[in-house]
Amino acid sequence: MDRRELLKAGAAGVALSSLASGWTIYAGEPAARKTKRYGLIGCGWYGKSAMFRLLQVAPVEVVALCDVDSKMLAEAAEMVAARQGSGKTPRMYGDYREMLKAEQLDIVHVATPDHWHALAMIAAVKAGADVYVEKPISVDVVEGQAMLAAARKYNRVVQVNMQRRSTPHLIEAREKIIKPGRLGKIAYAEICCYYHMRARGNPPDMDPPENLNYDLWTGPAPMRPYNSLVHPRRWRAFMEYGNGIIGDMCVHMLDMVRWMLDLGWPERIGSAGGILVDKDSKANISDTQVATFDFGNTPVTWTHRTWGTAPDPDYPWAAFIYGENGTLKADVHKYDFVPRGKSEAAHGDALYEYDKYPEDKTEKDLERHVASAMRWHWRNFLDMVETRGRPVSDIEQGYITATACILANIACRLGRTLVWDADKGRVVGDDEANRLLRRPYRRPWVHPDPQTV
Numbered sequence: 001m002d003r004r005e006l007l008k009a010g011a012a013g014v015a016l017s018s019l020a021s022g023w024t025i026y027a028g029e030p031a032a033r034k035t036k037r038y039g040l041i042g043c044g045w046y047g048k049s050a051m052f053r054l055l056q057v058a059p060v061e062v063v064a065l066c067d068v069d070s071k072m073l074a075e076a077a078e079m080v081a082a083r084q085g086s087g088k089t090p091r092m093y094g095d096y097r098e099m100l101k102a103e104q105l106d107i108v109h110v111a112t113p114d115h116w117h118a119l120a121m122i123a124a125v126k127a128g129a130d131v132y133v134e135k136p137i138s139v140d141v142v143e144g145q146a147m148l149a150a151a152r153k154y155n156r157v158v159q160v161n162m163q164r165r166s167t168p169h170l171i172e173a174r175e176k177i178i179k180p181g182r183l184g185k186i187a188y189a190e191i192c193c194y195y196h197m198r199a200r201g202n203p204p205d206m207d208p209p210e211n212l213n214y215d216l217w218t219g220p221a222p223m224r225p226y227n228s229l230v231h232p233r234r235w236r237a238f239m240e241y242g243n244g245i246i247g248d249m250c251v252h253m254l255d256m257v258r259w260m261l262d263l264g265w266p267e268r269i270g271s272a273g274g275i276l277v278d279k280d281s282k283a284n285i286s287d288t289q290v291a292t293f294d295f296g297n298t299p300v301t302w303t304h305r306t307w308g309t310a311p312d313p314d315y316p317w318a319a320f321i322y323g324e325n326g327t328l329k330a331d332v333h334k335y336d337f338v339p340r341g342k343s344e345a346a347h348g349d350a351l352y353e354y355d356k357y358p359e360d361k362t363e364k365d366l367e368r369h370v371a372s373a374m375r376w377h378w379r380n381f382l383d384m385v386e387t388r389g390r391p392v393s394d395i396e397q398g399y400i401t402a403t404a405c406i407l408a409n410i411a412c413r414l415g416r417t418l419v420w421d422a423d424k425g426r427v428v429g430d431d432e433a434n435r436l437l438r439r440p441y442r443r444p445w446v447h448p449d450p451q452t453v
Helices: 003-012 045-057 070-083 096-102 114-126 141-153 168-178 214-218 244-261 368-387 395-414 431-435
Strands: 036-041 060-066 091-093 107-110 130-133 158-160 186-193 268-274 288-294 299-305 317-323 326-330 334-339 346-349 418-421
Touching: 036 045, 036 096, 036 114, 045 060, 045 070, 045 107, 045 368, 060 070, 060 096, 070 091, 091 096, 096 114, 107 114, 114 130, 114 141, 130 368, 141 395, 158 368, 158 395, 168 244, 168 326, 168 334, 168 346, 168 368, 186 244, 244 288, 244 299, 244 317, 244 395, 268 395, 288 395, 395 418, 395 431
Parallel strands: 036 060, 036 107, 060 091, 107 130, 130 158, 186 299
Antiparallel strands: 186 317, 268 288, 268 418, 288 299, 317 326, 326 334, 334 346
16 A cells, blocks of 8 residues: 555545554444443543544443543533533543443543553453553553453453554554565664653642542552642652653653564663752652663663753654664654665655544644544454454553563662563562562552452
């Protein structure tokens, strides 16, 4: 396929079974599908954005919403009633356990802060639902092991929302540049984020707003004093709820490179960094960090820096894949193949589908450049729900990528390189590192165990 044929086929909903990527999309028209009963856990910005992309491509009835913030929950219910075909207002819950007990759901979408992903996802598969879970799948390694074990035990389809694997222009780059060997021998990749995205400032601690059940919001995480950085959206400023910028941004680019180059587990992971510049902020995540993921013949190096300028201003959050015959630059907006010698350069841009989905132009807070990727990711998930196959971003792939990023943070904390035994799910010869694979849970919450889920 040339670029026009590839993107036209994808937009039309035709299965791209010819792609050698394990990637297929929704093979039929929405009317041919049985209506799925959908429930969303976590009604914040990204949960709603992804949910509305699902409503664009499939016959889905949003029957239930859950959030610990009653104001956010009510706003989401109102928006759904206006957007879904039935016009019905979904039932609202403040506790996901109550929602899963009361509703018979085909699809559960887990869009909570990261520290809640594991418990909610495991509960959903136990309730018989197929699950679409936001990235990274977990905050610690054992959580991820338990999530994978639960998905397999209960035979549920679980798609992780690492949608670079479903991004049309990146699929094109993989098929047209990497697969045909235009890069030649590939021996190194760099991934990076130079966005000034780390929360700054020292807002005062205060009582949480009345609309927020802060105890339930905190859940298994340590109880921190509430301040305006915690909720909504800026909770990523704190390691108690996630894994910093490596867990938020590296996870996407590392997963993209793993997918593009067909890489499995890194054998060795090293990292260094910390809070080197912005020492006054309440945020406790690093502002500068480098990590190396050694995949044997293909080391992949990550750098993030939330200050200064990007080395390549056109690609501030990106991957650079180096081959003997050229370089592939890729991000969420575009890609560029820069050849060495007389070979022809290549360029591709994000796919916008305004002709088919004009509402994308006006939806508040939508990242328009990834709207098509969200839709394609949902279609792939729905296809696998029908066939009971493994989606392109199956929970196992999410576990590998999330674990690699968590291990990078552990390596940074301990100041040494870690050797990973993927079969045993443990760090080789390092008891101190292995103790950090499982974070303590705040009572009465109980950490999931991969042996007993």
